[in-house]
Each structure stands twice: as structure tokens, then as C-alpha cells.
Amino acid sequence: MANKVTFGLSNLYVCTYTVGTGGTVTLGTPYHQRGAVSLNLDAEGDESSFAADNNARYWSHFSDNGFSGTLETAMFDDEFKKQFLGFRETQGGGLGQVKNATKPAVCILFQIEHDETASRCILYNCALGNITKEHSTTEDKIEPTTDSLDFTVTGDNETGLTKNVFGADSAAYATFFTAPPAPAFAE
Numbered sequence: 001m002a003n004k005v006t007f008g009l010s011n012l013y014v015c016t017y018t019v020g021t022g023g024t025v026t027l028g029t030p031y032h033q034r035g036a037v038s039l040n041l042d043a044e045g046d047e048s049s050f051a052a053d054n055n056a057r058y059w060s061h062f063s064d065n066g067f068s069g070t071l072e073t074a075m076f077d078d079e080f081k082k083q084f085l086g087f088r089e090t091q092g093g094g095l096g097q098v099k100n101a102t103k104p105a106v107c108i109l110f111q112i113e114h115d116e117t118a119s120r121c122i123l124y125n126c127a128l129g130n131i132t133k134e135h136s137t138t139e140d141k142i143e144p145t146t147d148s149l150d151f152t153v154t155g156d157n158e159t160g161l162t163k164n165v166f167g168a169d170s171a172a173y174a175t176f177f178t179a180p181p182a183p184a185f186a187e
Helices: 078-085
Strands: 006-019 025-027 036-043 047-052 055-062 067-073 106-114 119-133 147-153 163-167
Touching (some): 006 078
Antiparallel strands (some): 006 106, 036 067, 047 055
């Protein structure tokens, strides 16, 4: 039976995305970032059109420039900040955010629940922004705040893959979060 609806986000992982001198893509060991709240993706691209024969849309084309998105978690942990955002330990035991830090290209992995079976998704060659956090006073009840992080998905330059989705019956499903699939097409 096919899935009819989507709900739920869990199992958020991030790994490095590295392209070697021969063009071979290597994905690093996935890091589990707990507390996934939401992940949104917006398609990036523009429409080009050409008018002729008194028709404003005689010819039309949409460019596909990947995605931009926002990832929201309960709180990004210190290890995530060090591995993927360039934070550094400081004297006295602090953790400092470094201006213009070098950040690695990454893949974002996550699981989406459906009415029948879950699917697992990977976003290739992503650039991470900075964490946005709102701090507020506690009033009559405690309400947790969340961390948000903007990102862009460029995709794999060789294959053009930006997003890859695996169902529970796929070969990569069982090892998805320990050995994520590199961007490649079936032979």
C-alpha cells in the first residue's frame, strides 16, 4: 500500500560532503543531532520567458538552483557547533562562535513519517548559516525556545542530485544513518 500523508520528523543526522581531486564524493561519519523540530525546504530558481506572436509565454523555462531551507531543533549541541559551524573552545572553558569561520560542506539526513512506512531523505552539498536563537523571560509557565539554522542545498555537481529519498523497501534504508548513500544513479 502506498503512503497517503506525511507527518513527523526524526533522526536528524549531518555528515561532511567532500569532493576529491578525481571528483569522487566522500561522505563523512553521520553525526546525530537530537531534538529535530522542523525542516523546511523552498525551491530556488527563476522563470525565464520569451514573448512572441502576441503571447507573453511563447516560451518559458524554470531554472533549478537547488533549495534554501531552515532547520529547527530544540537546541544545537556543542559537538555539532564545533564539527559543522566552526565554533572553538576558549580559555576558561567556554565555546566561542568565530566570525567568518570555515564551515565544511555537509549532507543533511532525516526521517519522515508517513501513514504506512517511513522514508529517509538526504540533501547533498549543503552550506550551513548561523544559529538564530531567541531568549525571553519566563512568565507564568515554562515554554522552551528553539534554535534555527538557515542552509542552502547546492546538490552534487557531478550528478545534479540535490535530494534523494529512500523508502523502507530500498537497499540503502537499513544502513542509511551509518553509511549514507553517495550521489549516484542506477546502472
